[in-house]
Structure formats: structure tokens, C-alpha cells
Amino acid sequence: MLSKSHPRYESLVLRDKIVKASKAGYLADSAMIAHGRGEAFDYLLGEKTTLPAKRAMYVTVAIMLLSKNPVISVNGNTVALAIDEIIEFAREIDAKIEINLFYRTDDRVNKIAKLFYDRDYPEILGTNNDEMMHINEIKNPRASASKNGIYSADTVLVPLEDGDRAEILSRSGKNTITIDLNPLSRTSKMSDVSIVDNLVRAIPFMTKIARDLKLQDEELLREIIEEFDNDINLKESLELFKIKEEVK
Secondary structure, three states: OOOOOOOOHHHHHHHHHHHHHHHHOOOOOOHHHHHHHHHHHHHHHOOOOOHHHHHHHHHHHHHHHHOOOEEEEEOHHHHHHHHHHHHHHHHHHOOEEEEOOOOOOHHHHHHHHHHHHOOOOOOOEOOOOOOEEEOOOOOOHHHEEEOOOHHHOOEEEEEOOOHHHHHHHHHOOOEEEEEOOOOOOHHHHHOOEEEOOOHHHHHHHHHHHHHHHOOOOHHHHHHHHHOOOHHHHHHHHHHOOOOOOOOO
């Protein structure tokens, strides 16, 4: 058993979740590579939530609270790392959750859907029984979207996203929000709001924010949104990645 005194305890716990999810059969083969890339960026960030990330989170929550049909898109990595936190956040802001996979197979979808059902969340969208539509401009399996979910959403939160879909969703008039540890990624640049933080820190923090902002009037929420500039926020995030220690 891994000791909590281990200096890399939290990181190893997340790796173990990814490994177990892979063995369970609902992660794509490339999922571990994607997780490792994100972990490297998080290490350079100091494995902490920064001020620019918090700013983007407040904007995210404000947008989702004002939206008529907000949807949280989840893939295998997201589910493996933070399924319980995603459900709690979705319920707090009255958002839908939709399964959307790049390497989509009926087996993977069924396994992920079961994880939600087992947690008393039967409303999961994007299942094999859902009414799916096709977003024409997206040239990969992620073009499939639930009619009542991403297809008709006005706001989509897309953690651990691919850049082409983020760009097209944003261009189609949807508020597109991402959680991506790489501020230079196409996803971060193409999204309307980019949260440069680890998913496992961002989602619980946004749940706390939502409990506060739900008590505020809409005028304040709109002010939070209007004062935000994603390009400036990304530049501030990038500056925090400077490696200050000299190599000996």
C-alpha cells in the first residue's frame, strides 16, 4: 500500500486511477500518454491552482449558471480521475453530463455509462441508446453529439479536449470552456475560456464557487464575464511556467 508520506503520493494515486481504468477497458490506449503529458505541465506549474486559473473558474461558473443548456463533456480520462466530482458539480449548477469519446466504441460507452448508473446518475447523455446527431464540421468520431446535450447546448465544458472540436464548437456560437494544463495547446487557444489547471483541483473548486455565485444576482455574474479576457489570462498563465531553479 502506498504511504501518504510519499512525496509523490497524490500524483501516484492519479496514475493508479488511470491504470485501473485502462484495465477496466474504458480508456483508449493513448490515455496514459495524455495523462503523462498533463502531469508534466502540472509539475512545471508547481501542482497548485494559480490566480489566472481561479479567475477563469469564476468566469466558467458564471457562464454556466446563466446558460439555458450547459453541458459537461466527459471522456475516459475525465471519468477515471474525477467522476464523483463531475457529478457533484453538474448537480450544483444544473448542468447535463455527456459521454464524448475520440476513440468511441459501444463497449467503452457502455462501461462509462454504467459507472454513472452505479452512482445513481441515470441522466447521463451520449450513451448508445441516446438520440445522437452529427456536427458536420468535426472530422472525427467526436462529431457525434446528443440531441439534448452538446448538439443543442449553449455552453459546453470540455475537460481534456481536442483542439479541432473546441474551435468548431466555439465557432458555432456555443460558449466553449476547457480545462487544459497546457496554455499553448490549440484547445486552450481556441476555447472562449481556458482553465489552466489540473482537473482534479478545478472541478471541486468550481463547485465551491458555484455555491457562492448562485446566491448573487445576474448583474454581478455578467460583470465577472465581461471583465474577463481569455488571451490575457492565458499569457499570465504561461508566465507562471518559468523554471526558476538552475540545473546543477
